[in-house]
Amino acid sequence: MDINPIIAPLNDAQREAVTAPSQAMLVLAGAGSGKTRVLVHRIVWQIQVNDVSPQSILAVTFTNKAANEMRGRIETLVENNASAMWIGTFHGIAHRLLRRHAEQAGLQKNFQVLDSNDQQRLIKRLLTDLNIDEKELPVKEIQWFINEQKDAGLRCKDLLETTDNNTRRFLQIYREYEIRCERSSSVDFAELLLRVYELLRDNESLRTQYQERFSQIHVDEFQDTNHIQYAWLTLLSPNRDNMFVVGDDDQAIYGWRGAKIENIYKFQQHYPNHKVIKLEQNYRSTSTILKAANKIIANNQGRIGKSLWTEMTEGEKISVYAAYDEVDEAKYVVERIRNWVAAGNKRSDVAILYRSNAQSRQFEEQLMLTQTPYRVYGGLRFFDRAEIKNALAYLRLLETPDDNVSFDRVINTPTRGIGLKTMDELRQCAAEQQVSLWMAATLLLTQQRLPNRAANALVSFLHLLEQFERKTVGLSLSEKVHFVIEHSGLMAFYNQDKVEKSAEKVENLKELVNAAESFKYRADEEENASELSAFLSRASLESGESQGDEFDDCVQLMTLHTAKGLEFRVVFLVGMEEDLFPAQQSKSNAGRLEEERRLCYVGITRAMEKLYLSHAEKRFLYGRETSSSKSRFLGELPKELLEEIRPKREVSRPITAKSPTFSTFKLPPEIQSEGKYKKGQHVSHEIFGKGIIGNVEGEGKTERVFVKFREDSRWLLTAYTELTIL
DNA sequence: TTGTTCCAGCTTTTT
């Protein structure tokens, strides 16, 4: 066996981790220190050198992206068949186990996975039924409560002792929620984890079976695990020292979501014979950037402590730009980007990072004005879009007509004359008879308890479902999807002119058919669930991140959270102002403030060569002008690393353009237009006066032009606007 | 039952 390819690319610390004998291992991996590489090489080492069977490998990550990347990298290094390894997200692996052992876990074989959207709808429904005022108890709060309890491993019955009145109130709803999930045989995200925990805890033979099977357990981003995740990991690895976890306490930025950094300390107590290896050599950033990062994070208390070093050159100083306002800030950033690109560099090597999504707008506008292709990450994901969720709901009903969440969702989408009144009848009947809405509908109809109009509408809906079931037998998955989209009336509904962004929605529905077409169904990995059901689960569990189309060469815009795990040659960290970053809501609490600081650390360490920091003296926030002071994080950086940029005060009139509302995913790189308007043309408008066309998009009815007028700039639909070409 | 208008509220996000 030639072990060279496995260990040659590693430094001493990395090699020590990769080749260590099987034991509990905690690898503290600083930013840019080769964390994924260690994980990948460790697994390959176990398989190829220690003859561990791929079957015995379990590797858990947080995102599908990380899981896919890991699998891909392992497969290029290993000749063996890697598909026998279980590599996936916590939720993905939990889902697989539950499909496999549905019965023992107390679930129906065809259980559904609710995403947080579905969960919200279910809670909302429940509140109305219980006559609870949403103003008093907001859905979000209840959702948060339920998930928090589940993440802590607590069911209703575990909380019965509570005397606090407020909690008791929540508890009553939690109980009802449990009942409804049971009845519609659905499982939310937190439930996936909790169920698996209980399954393993209460079922000794199963537990032993998996303990023996997974002789090597690997965990990525360990600092982000929550209570229940940690609990089921330890169930799988009770006293055998076979857990290899990688993490960085300085990059824990998901505390607000229930992640517990303390799991790192817990791990150390739980496995007294564990070994700690620190990866402190950074291969990413210049020493200037690294010094800044070390300085910032040193302000946090109670760190495990590590200090990154690099062999890289000093590099350029960090530029700090004090902008006049948010427009000035955006202009500055975009100008620097244009210079960078003009010098022959790639746009995709540049990232603009901000604390909150709302901040992207100004940058988008400037990028658009200058015709710079860009891509915004985040926002609505593919499978979260309403039109897609509706289509999926029809498909779910095809699989399980008793699925109340889906039934409720599409019974009147598109509208077919089934209104609140009829729905009330249905729900009441369902509650009385303890049956699903679908059953209740059948009951009500056979008993002829509905007025004619409502009855007819309901019959037509039930017919539709019946038709789906009969006519899709034998069709392929994508044909099924196509059939349902067409015959449900969804396609026609979204194709109407009056529907906003109609073209985009129609496009998305077509894309869903494509997604079904390219869906890779592997019966064994899906534990023999039907192809359709596997597709639906996948839709819930992967809300459609990185929807395939990587755009050629775009500037990258994203939040600091999204940027974790990525790197860019040039990084703009914008909006460095108190109350924005650190966020105002996080300032009251020392712990949360430290999390903001870690976020800042994450941001800084994304940069490889050049880091720009910027802040504005005033900006529009929530439609109001607010003046802002520099972020405290700026003050924590040593002066000698910084280079202050004086703003050129040629006070530019603030441009208040209408927000462009195109798909957040892309700016059409080349603007092709057959219409009479072209960019650069001088035009005149009755009200706004003279202006210059900055961009043209779409054609026919949807053609619109971005015009820079003297007073402001805006998008105009040419179909409705008179513009005179000068 | 459906479509329109008005008003409050607002981090971060994966699964």
Next chain:
DNA sequence: GCTGGAACAA
């Protein structure tokens, strides 16, 4: 400033 939800009118 924008969005979603609730109250309204048709």
